[in-house]
Structures are given as C-alpha cells and as structure tokens.
Amino acid sequence: MKKEYIIGTRNSSLALKQCEILKAKLSSKFPELEFKIKEISTTGDRERDKKFSEINVEGIFIREIEYALLAEEIDLAVHSFKDLPTKLPAELEVAAVVDRANRYDVLAGAENKLAELAKGARLGTGSLRRKSQLLAYRPDLEIVPIRGNIETRLKKIKTHNLDGVILAAAGLERLGYKEQITEYLAPEICLPAARQGAVAVEIRKEDSKLKEILKTIETEKNNLEVWTEHSFLAEMEAGCHAPVAAEAIIENKTLTLTAAVGEIDGSRIIKKVAKTKKLDLDSVRSLAQKLAVKVKQAGAAEIIKNLKSN
Numbered sequence: 001m002k003k004e005y006i007i008g009t010r011n012s013s014l015a016l017k018q019c020e021i022l023k024a025k026l027s028s029k030f031p032e033l034e035f036k037i038k039e040i041s042t043t044g045d046r047e048r049d050k051k052f053s054e055i056n057v058e059g060i061f062i063r064e065i066e067y068a069l070l071a072e073e074i075d076l077a078v079h080s081f082k083d084l085p086t087k088l089p090a091e092l093e094v095a096a097v098v099d100r101a102n103r104y105d106v107l108a109g110a111e112n113k114l115a116e117l118a119k120g121a122r123l124g125t126g127s128l129r130r131k132s133q134l135l136a137y138r139p140d141l142e143i144v145p146i147r148g149n150i151e152t153r154l155k156k157i158k159t160h161n162l163d164g165v166i167l168a169a170a171g172l173e174r175l176g177y178k179e180q181i182t183e184y185l186a187p188e189i190c191l192p193a194a195r196q197g198a199v200a201v202e203i204r205k206e207d208s209k210l211k212e213i214l215k216t217i218e219t220e221k222n223n224l225e226v227w228t229e230h231s232f233l234a235e236m237e238a239g240c241h242a243p244v245a246a247e248a249i250i251e252n253k254t255l256t257l258t259a260a261v262g263e264i265d266g267s268r269i270i271k272k273v274a275k276t277k278k279l280d281l282d283s284v285r286s287l288a289q290k291l292a293v294k295v296k297q298a299g300a301a302e303i304i305k306n307l308k309s310n
C-alpha cells in the first residue's frame with residue numbers, strides 16, 4: 001500500500017485552508033499515512049483582470065489540477081464543490097464530500113442590513129445568481145461586477161466605492177473574516193448555489209484504496225444533501241456560473257429541495273420545492289432530476305438558453 005499521498009490544490013488562501021481541513025481529518029484517522037500539499041496555479045487565478053465573459057470559464061479554476069491528477073503528479077484534488085463542473089473527465093470522480101460549512105450567502109463590509117441600505121446602494125458581486133435574486137428583492141440596487149479571491153473582493157469595497165459585497169459565508173468563516181459579515185442572507189432572499197460551502201475531493205477512479213480511505217470521513221446527511229443539489233444542477237445543464245440556486249436540507253427525516261432560476265435583471269424568479277422521506281442516494285437523485293425538469297419546463301430552460309447564446 002502507498003504510504004504517501006499528494007493533495008493538489010489552487011494556491012488561493014481558501015483552497016489551501018480547505019486542504020488543511022482535509023489533511024487534518026485524514027491524518028488523524030490514518031496516522032500511518034503521510035499527506036503532502038502541492039499548490040497548482042490555474043488559468044482562473046492567472047487571468048484575474050479579465051471578465052468571465054472574455055474567457056472560456058468552464059473549469060478555469062480546476063483544469064490544470066485535473067491534468068496533474070491524470071498525470072499522477074498528485075493523488076487527490078481538493079475543490080470548493082460549487083466550482084466543479086457537473087461533468088468530469090471520464091477517468092476522474094468526486095470520491096468524497098467533506099466538511100460542509102455554512103452554505104448561505106452574506107452581505108459583507110456594509111454599514112446596514114440589506115433591507116436598510118440606502119436607495120441605489122452599490123453592491124459588488126460577479127455572480128449572476130446573486131445579482132438576479134438581489135435585484136428581484138430590491139430593483140433599486142446597483143450591482144457592480146467584481147472578481148478576485150476573497151481578500152481582493154473585500155478590498156474592492158473601498159477601491160470601487162461599494163456599499164458592500166455579497167460573498168459565501170463559508171469562505172469568510174474559513175479564512176477568519178467573520179467580523180466582516182454584516183448579515184447572513186435568508187434563503188428566501190438569496191438561495192445559495194448548489195453545493196456551496198462543501199469541499200469535494202476528486203481522485204482517479206481506479207484508485208480504489210484511496211476511495212476507501214476517503215469514505216471513512218464522510219457523513220451521510222451531508223452527502224445526501226450535497227448530492228441532491230449536485231443532481232439538480234447536472235440535470236439543469238447550466239454550468240456553475242448560471243443564475244441557478246439549489247438548497248437541500250434534511251430535517252425531521254424529510255429532505256426538502258428548494259431550487260430557483262432567475263432572469264439576470266431580477267424581473268422573474270422561477271422557484272420550486274420538492275420533498276421526500278426516502279433518504280437514499282438513488283431516491284434523492286431522482287427527486288432532484290424530476291424537479292429540474294419541472295423548473296426547466298416552467299421557463300428556466302429558456303433563460304439558460306438565452307444566457308448561453310449571449
């Protein structure tokens with residue numbers, strides 16, 4: 001059996017933090033194994049100044065990391081599951097989902113809560129999902145497109161004269177910026193992205209020993225919730241930058257999946273809910289696929305098609 005495994009990741013502070021979380025979990029369960037971290041620079045990290053519309057965005061934060069996996073330069077790749085395309089190279093798979101942090105979006109670095117911000121307040125976000133829902137809630141807001149890692153986006157509040165930025169709670173909490181959070185946004189106002197806050201571990205499919213190791217650090221509830229959201233997104237065929245939101249929560253032995261797709265200008269949000277008491281992977285996947293078909297039929301297919309052709 002192999003004694004040393006190499007974990008590859010982007011070199012952003014959040015990616016490294018997520019690697020440390022995984023490494024700590026694995027090292028405490030398998031003290032006889034050694035896990036090393038290798039940083040890999042991706043196109044997404046290098047082309048920071050370009051807008052997403054100027055580059056082929058699908059997978060820009062992960063492509064180089066997947067090449068390293070395929071070339072066996074690394075054995076595990078750690079990603080924010082949210083950023084992972086739903087279709088992976090045939091030789092690779094997500095072998096485990098670990099450590100889901102708070103999955104909601106927050107308003108950060110603002111002086112007031114979202115409802116109390118002045119008319120026409122300027123909020124920074126590059127996410128079409130966030131823009132769509134924020135404008136549906138408050139059409140007077142000015143949404144300013146920003147990119148960059150979490151530290152960069154927080155700095156842009158000052159440099160771009162913003163009243164706040166919208167970010168994932170997970171990233172801010174993991175990096176110790178909790179004091180920057182002004183308000184956790186309720187899912188009724190800003191439903192999070194499918195898989196937000198979850199850390200995914202991608203490996204080579206053939207690496208069955210590693211798969212066994214990873215299975216021991218998963219939890220069933222987390223798994224069911226995250227794969228429900230993943231199946232919904234996969235069935236939408238929308239990519240991770242589309243205005244698509246999904247949240248699956250297990251409470252009182254019932255899984256509730258809420259999903260939304262919006263026009264970017266907030267003029268319309270299509271939202272649907274499905275519930276099941278059958279808590280196994282096959283059942284929740286099929287629930288998610290059925291809901292996606294309904295959401296597409298209700299108008300989301302057209303919204304996504306128009307986005308792709310623009």
Ligand SMILES: NCc1[nH]cc(CCC(=O)O)c1CC(=O)O
Pocket residue numbers: 080081082083166167168169170171195196197198
């Ligand atoms: N798209 C960038 C990205 N990818 C993962 C996170 C944060 C962690 C997570 O959502 O899992 C972020 C930043 C953000 O959306 O605020």
